Amino acid sequence: MTILWFLFKEGFKGLIRSKYSGVFSIFIITISIMILGFGYVAARDTLFMVENIRAQFDVDIFIKQTASNEDIASFEKKLTQMEEIEHLVYISPEEAAVKFKNEFGEDIFDILDYNPLPPSFTIRLKTIYRNLISVEAIANIIQSDPIVDEVKYRKNFLIILEKYQRIILFSVLGIFAVLTLISITLTSNSIKMTIFARQDIISTMKLIGATNLFVKTPFVIEGTLEGGIGALLASLIIYGFFYVQNTYLQSFFDYRIVVSYRFYIGLFVLGTFMGLVGSKRAIKKFLD
Amino acid sequence: MISFINVKCTFHKNAGVKNLNFSIDDGEFVFLTGPSGAGKSTLLRLIYMDLFPEKGKVLVRDFDSASIKDREIPFLRRKVGMIFQDYQLLKDRNVYQNVALALYASHYRTREIKSRVYSILNQVGLGHRVHHKPLELSGGEQQRVAIARALVKEPIVLLADEPTGNLDPRVSLELINLLNKINKKGTAVIVATHNYSLIPRVPGARLIQMNEGEVTSIT
Numbered sequence: 001m002t003i004l005w006f007l008f009k010e011g012f013k014g015l016i017r018s019k020y021s022g023v024f025s026i027f028i029i030t031i032s033i034m035i036l037g038f039g040y041v042a043a044r045d046t047l048f049m050v051e052n053i054r055a056q057f058d059v060d061i062f063i064k065q066t067a068s069n070e071d072i073a074s075f076e077k078k079l080t081q082m083e084e085i086e087h088l089v090y091i092s093p094e095e096a097a098v099k100f101k102n103e104f105g106e107d108i109f110d111i112l113d114y115n116p117l118p119p120s121f122t123i124r125l126k127t128i129y130r131n132l133i134s135v136e137a138i139a140n141i142i143q144s145d146p147i148v149d150e151v152k153y154r155k156n157f158l159i160i161l162e163k164y165q166r167i168i169l170f171s172v173l174g175i176f177a178v179l180t181l182i183s184i185t186l187t188s189n190s191i192k193m194t195i196f197a198r199q200d201i202i203s204t205m206k207l208i209g210a211t212n213l214f215v216k217t218p219f220v221i222e223g224t225l226e227g228g229i230g231a232l233l234a235s236l237i238i239y240g241f242f243y244v245q246n247t248y249l250q251s252f253f254d255y256r257i258v259v260s261y262r263f264y265i266g267l268f269v270l271g272t273f274m275g276l277v278g279s280k281r282a283i284k285k286f287l288d
Numbered sequence: 289m290i291s292f293i294n295v296k297c298t299f300h301k302n303a304g305v306k307n308l309n310f311s312i313d314d315g316e317f318v319f320l321t322g323p324s325g326a327g328k329s330t331l332l333r334l335i336y337m338d339l340f341p342e343k344g345k346v347l348v349r350d351f352d353s354a355s356i357k358d359r360e361i362p363f364l365r366r367k368v369g370m371i372f373q374d375y376q377l378l379k380d381r382n383v384y385q386n387v388a389l390a391l392y393a394s395h396y397r398t399r400e401i402k403s404r405v406y407s408i409l410n411q412v413g414l415g416h417r418v419h420h421k422p423l424e425l426s427g428g429e430q431q432r433v434a435i436a437r438a439l440v441k442e443p444i445v446l447l448a449d450e451p452t453g454n455l456d457p458r459v460s461l462e463l464i465n466l467l468n469k470i471n472k473k474g475t476a477v478i479v480a481t482h483n484y485s486l487i488p489r490v491p492g493a494r495l496i497q498m499n500e501g502e503v504t505s506i507t
Contacts, residue, residue: 002398204376209366210393
């Protein structure tokens, strides 16, 4: 108990003793966590935007003009039983004519003497099926029904969307991995400077018979504290930035940033972890 | 207690020690003398296993330089006290904290640490300087703090590497008297010095003379 208390006290005191080098480490961690925090929100919202676009994705099913009302009702029943479909809307030829007028400003009956617009269904698939492979498979099943004239969806749109989503996802993961590595290296180096400035403590401790664990524990505690403080500062700055954006700038950018308290907890854990790993890496060099 | 058996330990430009074969018994007072570069500090570093022989081995009680593991070295150093010319005190801690550090590192309990530290500081005449930082003390006082730190864990041997190198003759004499007093209580003392005037101050002390890494005489 005496030892634990002593090592914790040493860790806290070390933070005060380190002065400028400690402040520099905290500064580096703050910057690293800010980059990661803003990067995370930017990536998350970009992917969210892509998902939103994907959510607008509909499949139109055009029914043969010859189909009777009973055939259509029975087909609708079949569609509602398909677990891939989130919801569907039936559009009768009359409703289609109204829609035509709303969209093109002209009455179909003024152009032609009859209504050529077929009855149709617009279906929206569940999220997990809104991808090219699933959509193609579902469209083929629906197309095979004799009542169906044509199944239409924006295939190219899906191809482009999936391609860009993959690029965004891999870029985000790559950038994140690189940023995390850079952050840990920067943190480790700045903590190394802190330890370098106090090498005398390490050599003295080793001379008086301290074990490596005894020597390194206060430095690791100090590094972890620096990580935690850096992350807290970064969280405060990010919170302030989001607050200003959401309160004063939203009307300019039409973009509201929403993050839960878990995001800030995540940043704190990440900063603390970076301080811990960074200081462990840094002290190792001086103990070997 | 300490044995050098055919020890050779050299480093850049052939500096170091060679052909060392001698022993030091419990409770002995030994002066190591010789010019700069004779190998005195290397010999001391071999005892606290900061250096390891290329050939032969050093035995310190049950610790054998040929077979000791890294994790065992701290336990050896708890039995060996060391003082240096530059004192090696932590300047941002007071006298009490500098001395207590040695006991914290050896996992003593707070109550025992307190009583031991005050007791040893009184023994070296620094009971009134407990809360002073090293830079507020004279060179002699700083060296006495270093001695207190080395002795507080009750080592079997105290190694002193040029302990009077930064001290004036009067304080040097006081220091050697203090080391003599410590030796009389049973702790072996090995002093590396080229201050020959100190040797007659410790009657009965063994003198090991070194030159160019070799022991030239033992008297």
